[in-house]
Amino acid sequence: MAKLSYLDAIRDALFVAMEQDDNVFVLGEDVGKKGGVFKVTEGLQEKFGEMRVLDTPLAESNIVGTSVGAAMMGKRPVAEIQFAEYILPAVNQILNEAAKVRYRSDNDWNAPMVIRAPFGGGIHGALYHSQSIESIFVSTPGLKVVVPSTPADAKGLLMAAIKDNDPVLFFEHKKAYRLLKGEVPEGDYTIPLGKADVKREGDDITVITYGLCVNYAMQAAEQLSKEGYEAEILDLRTLYPLDKEAIIKAASKTGKVLLVTEDNLEGSLISEVSAIIGENCLYDLDAPIMRLAGPDVPSMPYAPPMEDYFMMNPDKIYNKMLELSEY
């Protein structure tokens, strides 16, 4: 096993998937000659050619719409949207088209495609390069939404997403790209979609989160351990459809639940997770469900003090974990 960054693991997944299956092709803005603005697709065009690693015009709806058409013809497009918030012009193609192809055609047509997009803040990206926009997509049956939290998960989940026969939205935390490193299995490696993962076992409190916040929660849990409290950490991995069984199990195990997201609080994914726990675990709970999220403001500001104020970090999570532990 090689030690790879989160970014290198994603690139490795693309290389392996494209070598395995000629139907896989990559398209997006700057993905070809430049190798992507974050260099995720670097070297792909040299190896697989311009047709399979395509620099598209600057038009997101067309990137997704042509992917839908190509997918219906049997290809497996992996579209890149350069920054998650730029996906908004393509939302009609995602929600009204890709997600409904199988259902509306009564299983006659399907659209096996992946849309990758870097999301999240903490990289001085300001309002329009920092957003967490998963809440727009996580109530759309027909669509799967995946957010990996480690390099190994990034590879395994992306390879599974490419092999999946339905559309998958794959959000990559851009601060995690070079921050996170870890052992990544070589060659063909998949992790089933729709399954959450216990990243740390503990008996005192349960933290449920996803993306970069998993790493932050792991750091906070080590700190909390010194205070004598052990945290169970559940990484959702697939945000839609949610792994309800794993959520209920993890919440019931400790009876004290903290839900964490980098998104702003109102209407975020963790609100749905909270509802699942409220409906299913009432008699197992020993404390109110706690939620930790970004403030309810339009997006993450540029100036470092304001960015830090918005952005999640291990200290914020630690403080909330301690509060819950002592409840």
Place this chain on the structure above:
Amino acid sequence: MLSHKETDLSETDLQEMYRTMLLSRRLDERMWLLNRAGKLPFVISCQGQEATQVGAAFALDKDVDIINPYYRDLALVTHFGMTPEETMLSAFARGADVQSGGRQMPGHFSKKASNIMTQGSAVTTQIPHAVGASYVFKMNGEKRVSLATLGEGSTSQGDFHEGLNFAGVHKLPFICLIENNKYAISVPVHLQYGADKLSDRAVGYGMHGEQVDGNDPIAVYKVMKEARDRAVNGEGASLIEAMSIRLTPHSSDDDDKYREADELQKNKKDDCLESFKLYLLEEKIIDEAWLQTVEAEIKDTVNKATKAAEAAPYAAPEHTLKHVYEEVNNG
């Protein structure tokens, strides 16, 4: 009417074109009757646009080409393989509806076995789908084309621009056919676009553009055939604008009161079904006896299709839960 001698259309082809136009018209008329009788909740028509649709359909190779039709294209999909019974099953929203299993309103055409891609209701999304399919043909080196059709109103959408731009960049084997019936529900062309001809936009996309008389199936056939030839010969995409007529209100829920009576009268006079019939009679390609036989056959076909579809059951209510994902059928 363009003389068929300027094309490779045989007399049999011309008879088949007329037969498909007539079948589509009679199916459409029957659906209106059923709607007014309270048996169908909704109808949206092809009436007046059959010449454009049949001319285009016959210019393509239905065995290999892919079509992304819009909701008026009953004659186009009928040629591509949608049977009258399948049309009626969709109209009655029955479980055996091949287009959607009774999930979608009528006019949302889909049938994989006949190369008809599934359609939603948000207009113009089908343009990038067709363009994506044509990119696949180019990748695979296949001699196939994809066609997307749309009304002139849909050309105002962003997906029209984005899709045609991409098709132009890559010289894709793609044809965009605008069926310009001059109304987007009630909004007339002078409030829809400022160009003289929508086909002029082709210049901006680096593709061939051409306007054609959409009431003339032979003329439409000719320009579409040339467009297909260019596409499979690597000469790129085409934007064809067929000037057409909408003989009915927008749908069964529309009153058409925004159009003047004399305009509607004139439209009836210009009905493509009548003008094509007269042409075929004058050219002695058909005669009155042939017409009577074909009318009778089609009446019988429409009767049988209606009866079979009406007798067919709805899907079980729980079918609502099926086919969300490949692996999840929810029981």
